[in-house]
Amino acid sequence: MSLLQAIRGMNDILPKQTAWWQYVETLCAELAHQYGYREIRFPLVEKTELFKRSVGEVTDIVEKEMYTFPARNGDSLSLRPEGTAGCVRACLEHGLIARGVQRLWYSGAMYRHERPQQGRYRQFHQFGLEIYGVDSVVAEAEQIAFMWRFFNYLGIQDQVKLELNSLGSQQCRQLYKDALVDYFSGHSEKLDDDCARRLTTNPLRILDSKNPDMQELVVNAPKFEDYLSDESKSSFAKLRKILDSFHIPYELNSRLVRGLDYYSHTVYEWTTSELGAQGTICAGGRYDKLVELLGGKPTSAVGFAIGIERLILLLQNTHKDRSPTVSVDVYFVLVGEDALHQGLLLAERLRAEMPQLNVIINSQGGSFKSQFKRADKLGARFALVLGDEEIKQDVITLKYLRDNEKAQVTMAFEQVVELLNKEAS
Ligand code: ATP
Numbered sequence: 489m490s491l492l493q494a495i496r497g498m499n500d501i502l503p504k505q506t507a508w509w510q511y512v513e514t515l516c517a518e519l520a521h522q523y524g525y526r527e528i529r530f531p532l533v534e535k536t537e538l539f540k541r542s543v544g545e546v547t548d549i550v551e552k553e554m555y556t557f558p559a560r561n562g563d564s565l566s567l568r569p570e571g572t573a574g575c576v577r578a579c580l581e582h583g584l585i586a587r588g589v590q591r592l593w594y595s596g597a598m599y600r601h602e603r604p605q606q607g608r609y610r611q612f613h614q615f616g617l618e619i620y621g622v623d624s625v626v627a628e629a630e631q632i633a634f635m636w637r638f639f640n641y642l643g644i645q646d647q648v649k650l651e652l653n654s655l656g657s658q659q660c661r662q663l664y665k666d667a668l669v670d671y672f673s674g675h676s677e678k679l680d681d682d683c684a685r686r687l688t689t690n691p692l693r694i695l696d697s698k699n700p701d702m703q704e705l706v707v708n709a710p711k712f713e714d715y716l717s718d719e720s721k722s723s724f725a726k727l728r729k730i731l732d733s734f735h736i737p738y739e740l741n742s743r744l745v746r747g748l749d750y751y752s753h754t755v756y757e758w759t760t761s762e763l764g765a766q767g768t769i770c771a772g773g774r775y776d777k778l779v780e781l782l783g784g785k786p787t788s789a790v791g792f793a794i795g796i797e798r799l800i801l802l803l804q805n806t807h808k809d810r811s812p813t814v815s816v817d818v819y820f821v822l823v824g825e826d827a828l829h830q831g832l833l834l835a836e837r838l839r840a841e842m843p844q845l846n847v848i849i850n851s852q853g854g855s856f857k858s859q860f861k862r863a864d865k866l867g868a869r870f871a872l873v874l875g876d877e878e879i880k881q882d883v884i885t886l887k888y889l890r891d892n893e894k895a896q897v898t899m900a901f902e903q904v905v906e907l908l909n910k911e912a913s
Pocket residue numbers: 570600602607608609610611612613614746747766767768769770771772793794795796797798
C-alpha cells in the first residue's frame with residue numbers, strides 16, 4: 489500500500505519548527521495582553537454566506553479561493569479564509585459589541601485554495617487583533633504601534649516597511665470608483681479578462697491586479713487622494729502625525745486597496761522585500777461598515793492579521809544563527825532494571841521539585857557509554873546516573889556534560905536536587 493501524504497499546500501510543522509512557532513505565538517499572546525486585548529476563538533467553518541457578505545462576492549478569496557462544500561442539510565459551508573468575518577459574527581451573536589469597546593485577538597488556521605509556493609499555502613495561520621467601538625484613528629495608531637513593538641522585539645524592524653493608504657468614506661469611494669470606471673473604460677482593449685470583468689463588478693479590484701501587463705495602466709490610473717473628502721483627509725493626517733511622533737516610519741501607497749471589500753478609510757500593509765512575491769507579512773485597516781452589514785448597529789472597527797508562516801520565514805532568514813530550540817536540562821542515565829524503576833520515580837520527584845527543568849529519562853536501555861552519547865546528542869546539561877552501585881548505596885551521580893572542569897559527584901538524591909537548584913538557575 490502506498491504511503492498517504494498530506495494535502496498539497498497544507499503543511500506539517502515538525503518539532504524543530506514548532507519551537508519557532510511557540511516563540512512567536514507566545515510573544516503574540518503576551519503583547520496582546522500588554523495592550524489589553526483578550527482572546528476570542530471561533531469555528532473553522534462558517535456559513536458561506538458570511539464570507540460572501542463580508543469579504544465580498546467579487547474578491548479573489550470568495551470567487552476562487554474558498555473551500556466550500558454542502559452540509560448534510562443542504563447549507564453551503566466554507567472553511568474560514570480569514571478571521572475578521574467570524575470574529576464579528578461571534579461578537580454580534582453573543583452581544584459583545586453592544587457592551588462597549590472590545591479589544592480582541594485570535595490566532596489559528598485559515599484556508600484558501602491558492603497555488604502553493606513559498607509563503608503561500610492552502611492552510612496557513614494568522615494572528616489578528618480587532619477593536620470595536622473606537623471611531624478615531626487612536627485605534628489604528630494603537631495597532632500599528634503594537635506591530636512596531638512586535639517587529640522590534642523580534643529584531644526584524646529593519647526588514648519591514650509600513651505602507652499606508654486611505655480609502656476614504658463610502659461617498660469618496662463612490663466618486664473614485666466612477667473616475668476609475670471612466671479611466672479604465674477608455675483603455676478597455678488593454679484590460680485582461682479578470683480586469684475587464686471587474687470594471688463592471690468591482691473596479692477598485694483592478695488596482696489590486698497582480699498581472700504585470702496591467703501595471704502601466706494601473707500606475708497611471710486616477711489617485712485616491714484626489715477624491716478624498718476634507719474630513720477623510722484630516723483624519724488620515726492625524727494618524728500620520730501620531731505615527732511620526734511614535735517615530736514609526738511609513739510610506740504612502742495610493743494603490744493599496746487590500747483584497748477584501750470590507751475596508752474603508754485607513755488600510756495598510758507591513759511588507760518585506762526579502763520574501764519575493766509573498767512580501768506582505770501583516771495587513772489591516774478600518775472596516776466601519778462590516779458590523780452593520782452583518783446585522784449589527786453601526787460600529788467602528790479596526791483590525792489586522794499577521795501571516796505567521798511568512799513572519800517565521802522572515803525571522804529565520806534574518807537571524808540565521810538564532811534558533812529557539814529547547815535543549816534538555818537533565819538526562820537520567822539508567823543501567824539495569826532496578827535503576828530504570830528507581831530512575832522513573834526520581835525523575836517524577838525532580839519534576840515536582842524543579843518544574844522549570846526539562847527532564848528526560850533514558851528509556852531504551854544500553855550501556856553507560858551509549859546512554860551518555862544520547863544525552864550528549866540531545867545537548868543535555870546534566871546527567872543523573874544510576875547503576876548497580878548507586879542503587880546499592882542509595883545515592884545518585886551527577887555528571888556535568890557541558891563543563892569539563894567540574895568533577896562528577898555522588899550523593900543522596902536530596903543533595904543532588906539542592907545542588908541542581910544552585911547550578912541550574
Ligand atoms: P496576498 O496579497 O499575499 O495574497 P492577502 O491580501 O490575500 O495577501 P490578507 O487576506 O490580507 O492577505 O491576509 C493577511 C495576511 O495573511 C497576509 O498579509 C499574509 O501574510 C497572510 N496570508 C494570506 N494568504 C496567505 C496564504 N495563502 N498563505 C500564507 N499566508 C497568507
